[in-house]
Amino acid sequence: MNSKKQFDFVKNRKRFFTLSLLILATGLVFLLVSGMNFGVDFKAGTNIDLVVGKTLDKAKVDEIMSQLSSSGQVTSRYADPTIGGTNNDRVSIRFDEVLNDDAINKIQSAFAAAYGGEVSKEVNTVDPQLAKELLIKAGYAVGIASVLICLYVSIRFEWRFALAAIIAILHDAFMVIAVFAIFRLEVNLPFLAAVLTTIGYSINDKIVIFDRIRENLRFAKLKTDEDLVALVNDSIWQTMARNINTVLVVLVAAGSLYIFGSESIKLFALAKLIGLTSGAYSSIFIACALWYMFKRNSLSSKKKAAA
Amino acid sequence: MDWKRISIFFLTVVIVLGAIAATSPSLVSRIKLGLDLKGGFEILYTAEPLSTGQPLTKETLSQAAESLAKRADSLGVAEPEVYPEGEDRIRVRLAGVKNEDEVRSLMSKPAVLTFRGPDGTVYLNGTDFVENAAKLSYDPNTKQPIVEIKLKDRAKFKDVTTKLTGSTLSIYLDDELQSTASVPYPIDSDAAIINQSSVTEATKVAKLINLGAMPLKLNEKYIQRVDATLGTASLHETAFAGLIASVLIFLFMVIYYRVPGLVAAFTLITYVWVLLAVFDFMNATLTLPGIAALVLGAGMAVDANIITYERIREEIRSGKSIMSSLKAGSKHSFRTIMDANVTNLIAGIVLYYVGNGAIRGFAVITMISIIISILTNVILSRWLLHLIIRGNMLKKPSYFGVKEADIREL
Numbered sequence: 001m002n003s004k005k006q007f008d009f010v011k012n013r014k015r016f017f018t019l020s021l022l023i024l025a026t027g028l029v030f031l032l033v034s035g036m037n038f039g040v041d042f043k044a045g046t047n048i049d050l051v052v053g054k055t056l057d058k059a060k061v062d063e064i065m066s067q068l069s070s071s072g073q074v075t076s077r078y079a080d081p082t083i084g085g086t087n088n089d090r091v092s093i094r095f096d097e098v099l100n101d102d103a104i105n106k107i108q109s110a111f112a113a114a115y116g117g118e119v120s121k122e123v124n125t126v127d128p129q130l131a132k133e134l135l136i137k138a139g140y141a142v143g144i145a146s147v148l149i150c151l152y153v154s155i156r157f158e159w160r161f162a163l164a165a166i167i168a169i170l171h172d173a174f175m176v177i178a179v180f181a182i183f184r185l186e187v188n189l190p191f192l193a194a195v196l197t198t199i200g201y202s203i204n205d206k207i208v209i210f211d212r213i214r215e216n217l218r219f220a221k222l223k224t225d226e227d228l229v230a231l232v233n234d235s236i237w238q239t240m241a242r243n244i245n246t247v248l249v250v251l252v253a254a255g256s257l258y259i260f261g262s263e264s265i266k267l268f269a270l271a272k273l274i275g276l277t278s279g280a281y282s283s284i285f286i287a288c289a290l291w292y293m294f295k296r297n298s299l300s301s302k303k304k305a306a307a
Numbered sequence: 308m309d310w311k312r313i314s315i316f317f318l319t320v321v322i323v324l325g326a327i328a329a330t331s332p333s334l335v336s337r338i339k340l341g342l343d344l345k346g347g348f349e350i351l352y353t354a355e356p357l358s359t360g361q362p363l364t365k366e367t368l369s370q371a372a373e374s375l376a377k378r379a380d381s382l383g384v385a386e387p388e389v390y391p392e393g394e395d396r397i398r399v400r401l402a403g404v405k406n407e408d409e410v411r412s413l414m415s416k417p418a419v420l421t422f423r424g425p426d427g428t429v430y431l432n433g434t435d436f437v438e439n440a441a442k443l444s445y446d447p448n449t450k451q452p453i454v455e456i457k458l459k460d461r462a463k464f465k466d467v468t469t470k471l472t473g474s475t476l477s478i479y480l481d482d483e484l485q486s487t488a489s490v491p492y493p494i495d496s497d498a499a500i501i502n503q504s505s506v507t508e509a510t511k512v513a514k515l516i517n518l519g520a521m522p523l524k525l526n527e528k529y530i531q532r533v534d535a536t537l538g539t540a541s542l543h544e545t546a547f548a549g550l551i552a553s554v555l556i557f558l559f560m561v562i563y564y565r566v567p568g569l570v571a572a573f574t575l576i577t578y579v580w581v582l583l584a585v586f587d588f589m590n591a592t593l594t595l596p597g598i599a600a601l602v603l604g605a606g607m608a609v610d611a612n613i614i615t616y617e618r619i620r621e622e623i624r625s626g627k628s629i630m631s632s633l634k635a636g637s638k639h640s641f642r643t644i645m646d647a648n649v650t651n652l653i654a655g656i657v658l659y660y661v662g663n664g665a666i667r668g669f670a671v672i673t674m675i676s677i678i679i680s681i682l683t684n685v686i687l688s689r690w691l692l693h694l695i696i697r698g699n700m701l702k703k704p705s706y707f708g709v710k711e712a713d714i715r716e717l
Contacts, residue, residue, distance in 0.1 A: 051537060120534035130351065130529055134666070141661035145654045152653060156646055190596055193669045196658055197600070200651045200673060201607065207647040208614060215639070242617040249559065249613070250606035253552040257599055260548035262541035264343070265599055272603065 009236050010229045013289035020171060020286060027178020036181055039094075039188040041124070042135070046076075046099040048107060049092045049122040049263075052115040056083050056091055064110050065093070073106045074099070084263060098125050122264075138192050142173065142199065149203060157214055160294040165206045168287035172202045175278035176271050190268035198275025201250065205243065205283040212239050213288070228299060232292050236284055247280035312698035316691060320573060327580045334580075337587050339386070340402065341594030344542040346535025347402035352525040354395045363395055363523065371523040372397045381514070382410050388592070397525065400592075403535065420516065421479045422467075430467045430476065433516070435459055441516035443509045446502070452509040453500045456516060461497040469493040478512065486512050541595055549602045553579075556609060564616050566706045570691050571612035571684070578608050578676075578683040585675055592668075600669050604676035607651075611684040615640040616707070623709045633696050637689055644685055648677050 039047070061081050068074040076097035083091050093107075104123055112119040146166050153162035176195050180187055212235040220231050254276055258269035342349055354371055356363050368391045379387035379401055388400040404410050420433035440457035458464045467476075468490050477487040486508065488501040503509035556575070560568035582601065586593065619636030623629065655677065658670035695701055704711060 049537070051534075051540075118536070120536040121532070122534060122537050123530070123532040125530040134662075137661050138666070141657050144661065145657040148653045148657060149650050152650055189666070190599075193596055193600075193666055196654075196662075196666065197603065197669065197673065200654045201603075203650045203654065204607070204610065204647040207650055208643055211643040211646060238621070239617075241620075242613050245559075245563065245613045245617070246606075246610045249556050249609050250603065252555045252559070253602050253606035256548045256552035256555070257545065257602055260544060260551055261599070262544040262595070264541060265545055265548075265595055268596065268599060272599075 006233065006237055008229070008233055009285060010232050010289050010292050013285070013292075016285040016289070020175075020282070024171070024174055024178050027174070027181045030181040031177070034181075034184070036177075036187045037184045039186040041188040042132070045097060045125075046095045046104070047092065047124045048095070048099075048104065049090060050108065050111050051090045051120050052111055053089055053117055053119075054115050055088045056115075058083060060114065061091055064114050068107060068110055073110075074103050076103075090263065134189070134192065138196065141196065142170075145199065146170070153207070153210075157210060160291055160298075161210045161214075163294060164287050164290035165203060165210065167290055168206055168282040169199055169202045171282050171286060172198055172275060172278040175282075176275045179274050180271065185270070186267060188267065190265070191271050194268050194271035194275060198272065198279060201276055202279035202282065205246070205279050206287045208242065209236060209239050209283055209288060210291070213291070222299060225296060225299065228292060228295060232288050236288055240284075243280060243284060247276060250276050308700065309698040312694045313700055316694040316698065319691065319694075323577055324573075327576065330584075331580065334583050334587055338583060339590065339592045340538075340542065341592045341597070342400055342402040342531075342538070343533050343595045344538045344593065344598075345402045346533050346538040347400070347404050348530060348532040349398065349400045350527055351392075351529040352397045352399070353528050354397060354523040354525050356523060365391070367523055368395065368397065371525065375399055375525075377517070379410070384410060396528070402592075423477050423479055424471055425474055425477070430471070431458075431463075435463065436516055441513045443506070443513050444500075446500070452503045452506045454503060454509050454513045454516070456499050456501065458497045458499070461495070464497065464499070465493055465495045468499075478516070542598075545595060545598045549598060549605075552602055553605065556605065560609065560612070563708060564612075565708045566695070566701055567612070567616050567619070567692060568708075570688050570695075571609060571616070574612070574683045574688040574691070575605060575609060577687065578680055579605060581679050581683060582676060585679065591671070594668055596669050597672055600672040601676070604672065604680070608676065608680035608684045610647075611644050611680060612688055614644055615685070615689070620707055620709050623704050623707060624713050624715060626715050629696055629701060629704070629707075633692065641685065644681070648681060652677050 036042075058081075061083065065074075065078065065081060074095075076095040076099060078096065079094040081091050081093045091111075099107075104121070108119055108121055146169070149169075150159075150162040150166055153165055173195050176191075176198055179185075180191065213232060216231055216235050216238075220227065222228055222231070251273065254269050254272040257265055258273060261269055352375075354363065354368060356367075372389050372391045375397060376387050376389040379389065379399070384401045384404055386402070388398075388402075390398055392398050401410065421429045422431035422435075423429050435458055437457040437459055440455075442455055444453055444455050445451065446453050471490045472493055473490070475487050475489050478485045486501070486503075501512065503512060553575070557572040560571045560575075562568070564571065579601070582604070615636060618640040619632050622632035622636045627635065652674060655670050655674040659667055659674065662670055701707070704714060
């Protein structure tokens, strides 16, 4: 391996740490200032999706809705209807209160009358207490999983790998949350599933590179800090083809879901895309450098690096 | 060429592909689809005791769940999924329901059955009856329709009928009077009959008593409804997305890894097929997030092949023979793959235990797909690769996508 021409991941770590921290900090600011854009799963209310089979136009939708409001058939406040779907034949309206069946049917028939023909609907109603519980549960799940993964990695590798892996994994999970907070994307249950499975992929990715470092450690004579840097960089480069190919394959899978999948899976796929990208990035640019920093101290305690 | 090994290889591939082709259509049609793919609704109830002071136990909760399932059944819903959750919740999933409003009003308003005296005092309620024991029958002497009922507590029934001898006992559903029966004498038995005026009336009363054995009061917490047409569209779009992803992954693997890539493509098809078969065997329900997990799982399964092949290519480049490269590469990569998968499995198990509903389904698919991918994309694919390499079919590094110029002298 000709290390001269190769990019030095360890030496350039500050740049990547800064980049990550910038994104995460921006996300945190958005999170604290405006919070997450919680969808119907995490907020009380009703979300109605109507498919009318014809192209909808915004003005007419607004007209139908304001008529329903002014006649007192729908009393709840509602957000601006969004039109989407394959050929703009789907409208999604979010209400701040839980609608009863009567109101839902009135809305459906109003659209059926205006556009003629079949109107199919998807209705989601939720009690937010439940979703909050789920969020707490998800938090617990991540916590417990992190501890157990730490344990396993500590047994199979060493504690430094475990610590570096967990920091990088949480980095990936927060990256998805940060991007969703910055762009005000809607957060629903599938989003939660996306974040949790990102953790699975991310750990997979770190273990592969760490495994290579572990293997190279067995034959390495680590005398100086330089040796350690070279070892980490070589390990990353040796696994580079696999890292890139694998992330390409999973991105193709998630990307197909995003482009061709149904409306309700799009945001999930987007969350996966962010998570997978972040997972691959942090494996290469963050996790190994972290391990190097933890390991460096043990080296200098034995032998002072020739500075 | 070692024809024995080569023929075993081709036989395996042909037989497996044949089996897949033969069984797939029926397998796919048998897989149960969730309500988000088929239309239907999901309701989450929270339960509270009928009267204050009554305890809410795991037993009464599963009893209530059972009653709900029976209700759905009696309303003609195919395969209702009803299960208790946590301390005080019941989740109901009804897919492919046609008469939605009727079903929902009956499901979402679990009626409380009471037996009251003439002054309105409640003497008995639905929980005092043996579930599903009420039935229509005929008086052997008068040939009049009657309803036979069975009680759980003989002493209690005797007590009530003693108190009400000569008076009447009325059956109420919520606060609606359904029918009234006279009590001619104390009944010291756990069975009784109620005389009825007509067969229709008797059928109604019997059904009421059976459905009324709802030990808890249920409140709707969360409702999700999907119309059938929308569900079908979701299914088609997402399945199409999965197909596109698979084709792209196949192409990539074959172009990049050449012959081993073909093996990977074959094991990936096997992986999806085995996964669906396991699904069918477990009687699991496929949902939209489930399909997404399956598509992503396929991507993760290929990772095992990629790790192995990259390792083998590395060994070839270092100047080893194809055979020893295969051995060394397989050995090294196996440890990596296992470590990565075990950690992933840990995450899946935790997700399963802590999560619920949708998240749980996701965790199950994740865990199953990890285990299956180890079988197909590690063990099966390695065995196949061994066969063709030992069969001396692949002698050139170019079959592995390695350029001659990259190979170093040992």
